Every structure is written in structure tokens, then in C-alpha cells.
Amino acid sequence: MQIPDYLVNEQFDDRYFDVVNAMDEAQQIYFTNNNLIERITETIKEKDTFVIGETGFGAGRVVVSLMEFAENSGLKNACIEYNSVELYPMSAERMLFILEGFRERAGDKIDALAEAYGGINTRISGWHSAEISRPFGRLRLNLWIGEALEMVKALEKPCDVWFLDGHSPKKNPSIWRPELMNEIGKKTKAGGTCATFTVAGAVKRALSEAGFTIKKYPGCGGKNEVLQGVREI
Numbered sequence: 001m002q003i004p005d006y007l008v009n010e011q012f013d014d015r016y017f018d019v020v021n022a023m024d025e026a027q028q029i030y031f032t033n034n035n036l037i038e039r040i041t042e043t044i045k046e047k048d049t050f051v052i053g054e055t056g057f058g059a060g061r062v063v064v065s066l067m068e069f070a071e072n073s074g075l076k077n078a079c080i081e082y083n084s085v086e087l088y089p090m091s092a093e094r095m096l097f098i099l100e101g102f103r104e105r106a107g108d109k110i111d112a113l114a115e116a117y118g119g120i121n122t123r124i125s126g127w128h129s130a131e132i133s134r135p136f137g138r139l140r141l142n143l144w145i146g147e148a149l150e151m152v153k154a155l156e157k158p159c160d161v162w163f164l165d166g167h168s169p170k171k172n173p174s175i176w177r178p179e180l181m182n183e184i185g186k187k188t189k190a191g192g193t194c195a196t197f198t199v200a201g202a203v204k205r206a207l208s209e210a211g212f213t214i215k216k217y218p219g220c221g222g223k224n225e226v227l228q229g230v231r232e233i
């Protein structure tokens with residue numbers, strides 16, 4: 001199938017996401033494989049915050065997918081902190097254009113994200129925050145404009161889960177470099193997890209060295225297998 005040009009990040013000559021069903025793909029790889037609903041439910045009971053880290057914000061498709069997934073799961077009163085990073089931020093208009101294909105399914109979530117993102121001055125490096133209120137609870141978006149390693153080092157709290165979504169290792173090896181994976185390991189709670197769409201050997205090795213016990217799960221969206229990792233200590 002021909003992939004439309006508008007999905008390509010010209011900085012890396014790679015697509016922001018590469019399947020027609022990219023929302024379902026995000027839900028399988030990042031949410032279902034990480035037991036997200038059960039784990040967020042635990043934090044609701046404990047009146048705690050569930051902390052997410054993501055490498056590669058792009059068009060925010062994973063955030064939109066998360067809003068839909070949380071809403072469909074019937075969560076209430078959740079408090080989610082979503083920490084992400086983007087080195088080459090796009091305009092809010094481009095975000096809306098890229099996400100337009102999901103409008104029928106998730107138009108209200110796309111608009112909520114675009115409104116929050118539109119209020120961020122992406123010409124200024126460092127942390128930016130925006131609050132999104134939804135029927136499932138609150139999602140605080142903390143977006144670092146700059147390089148991924150800087151963001152991970154700047155994180156004050158360790159994360160419950162990491163979504164590693166930074167282009168293919170062939171096109172963008174830097175976002176999978178061992179130094180960065182190692183820092184991600186350090187910024188993961190004991191028992192915390194990570195997940196990614198790639199099963200590249202270099203990524204598996206870097207994650208193992210960073211303290212994650214890696215498991216393969218069945219793939220989706222044209223991928224045979226995907227990865228999930230648990231940081232036991």
C-alpha cells in the first residue's frame with residue numbers, strides 16, 4: 001500500500017506511524033501489553049498518579065489512543081502524567097492534518113490534544129505543561145522540547161511505564177542508543193515496564209543492559225513481534 005507523504009517525518013525520512021490502524025497498534029503494543037488499565041486502576045485506588053514516559057511525541061497519536069482506551073475501559077478519576085519529548089516539534093495545524101484520518105473515531109480526543117498542544121510555544125526548549133480533562137480523569141501532558149536524553153535526565157519522578165516510539169532504529173539509531181536506554185532504566189520504578197514496536201537486536205541488548213527483562217509479544221499492524229520489558233528492581 002502506498003503511504004501518503006504527509007505521514008513522513010522529513011528529518012528522518014521515516015513515517016510518524018506506518019499502519020492504517022495506528023490507534024489499534026498503539027493500544028496493543030503500549031497499553032494492552034503493559035496491562036495499563038489494571039495498573040492505572042491500582043493508582044486510582046491509592047489516590048496516586050500514574051506516570052508515563054514516551055520517547056518521540058510526533059503527532060501525539062499515542063496520547064489520542066490512550067484517551068480513547070481509558071475512556072472505553074470505563075476508568076474514572078484517573079490521574080495520569082504523560083511525559084514526552086520532541087526534538088522537531090510540528091505545528092498544531094500539521095498535527096490536526098496528520099490525525100485527521102482518526103477523526104470519525106476520536107475527533108473529540110484529537111481536538112482536546114490539539115487545543116492543549118496549540119497552547120505550547122514549541123520554539124522554547126525545555127518543559128511545557130498542559131492539562132487535559134476527560135471523562136476518565138485528568139491527563140497532564142509534560143512535553144520536553146529538545147533531545148530525549150536531556151528530557152529523561154530532567155525527569156524528577158521515575159515512570160511506571162515507557163512507550164518507546166522514536167522511529168526505526170535503522171533510520172534513527174540515536175534514540176535507541178545504550179546511554180539513553182540506560183537513563184530510561186534508571187527513571188523507571190521497580191516493577192515498571194517499557195514497550196516498543198521494534199525487536200531489533202541492538203534495542204533488545206540496550207534494554208537488557210538497562211535492567212529490563214525483555215519479552216516478545218505477537219505483533220500487529222504488519223509486525224510479526226513486538227517487545228515489552230519489565231524492570232524487576
Ligand SMILES: C[S@@+](CC[C@H](N)C(=O)[O-])C[C@H]1O[C@@H](n2cnc3c(N)ncnc32)[C@H](O)[C@@H]1O
Nearest residue numbers: 056057058059060061062086087147148166167
Ligand atoms: C515515530 S515518531 C513518533 C510518533 C508519535 N509517538 C505519535 O504517536 O505520533 C518519532 C518522533 O521522535 C522524534 N525524535 C527523534 N529523535 C529524537 C530525539 N533524539 N529526541 C527527541 N525526539 C526525537 C521525531 O522527530 C518524531 O517526531
